[in-house]
Amino acid sequence: MAGFRSAVLLAATLAMGLSAGLFFAFSCSVMPGLGKADDRTFVETMQRINVAILNGWFMLVFLGALALTVLAALLQFRGGDRRLLPWLIAAAVLYTVVLVVTGAVNVPLNDQLAAAGSLDRIPDLAAVRETFESSWVGWNTVRTVAATAGFGCLLAALVTGARSAL
Template sequence: MTELRTASLVAATLATGLSAGLFYSYACSVMPGLGQADDRTFVTAMQRINVAILNGWFALSFAGAMVLIIVAVVLQYRAGGGAAMWWTVAAAGCYLVLLVVTMAVNVPLNDRLAAAGEPGAIADLAAVRARFEDVWVRWNVVRALAGTAAFGCLAWALTLTGRGGSA
């Protein structure tokens, strides 16, 4: 059972790290780069990115991270809890923030951007971009921070597990 508990924690850490890294990458490279583009390029790129990201690999790490974190918490609880369990619970809380922000802010913004239509047919691209960019970028930073915090909590839980602090 110890191996399964550790494996679930490793898997949760890896999936969470992938998600945190994705949002970090957007925060420090993708969005600053697109921020330098003209309105048509910005809207076109974001519309295409928002379609491309809806794939199985993204879903596996994005949704799978929370599932794996919960599995790790349950397995640690069944083994008697301990410090590693509480760090894993903290990771679940941080990752929940990432999920809520995504579903409450970023996805609705993505949907509104898609609903604006093809960039060539949008009368006021600057207005469409203005309603999207600053809010999306700000909340993506929150996602990046929450994901990084979740990853850090899981990394510490793994450290404690390696030291025998899982139970």
């Protein structure tokens, strides 16, 4: 059972790290790069990204990070090293922030951008961009910080578990 607990914790850490990395990549490269693009390029690219990201691999990692973290906490609670629990609970809470922000802010903004329609039918690309960009970027920063902090908590849990095994 200890091997299974470790595997779940490792998988949770990997999934959360991948999610944190995705949000970080948007924060430090994708959005700053698009920020320098013209309105048409910005809107078109974000519309395409928002469609492309909805795939099985993304959803597995995005939702799996929380599911695996909660499972890791339950497994530790039921017979593992309880010293890991504060780290696991903190990671789950931080990643819940990511999911809440995504569902409450970023996805509705993505939906508004999609609802603007085809580029040829949008009369004012600058207005569409203006209602989307700064809010989306700001809340993505919140997701980046929360996911990265959650990843750090899972790394701390791994280190704590490894130290107790020595």
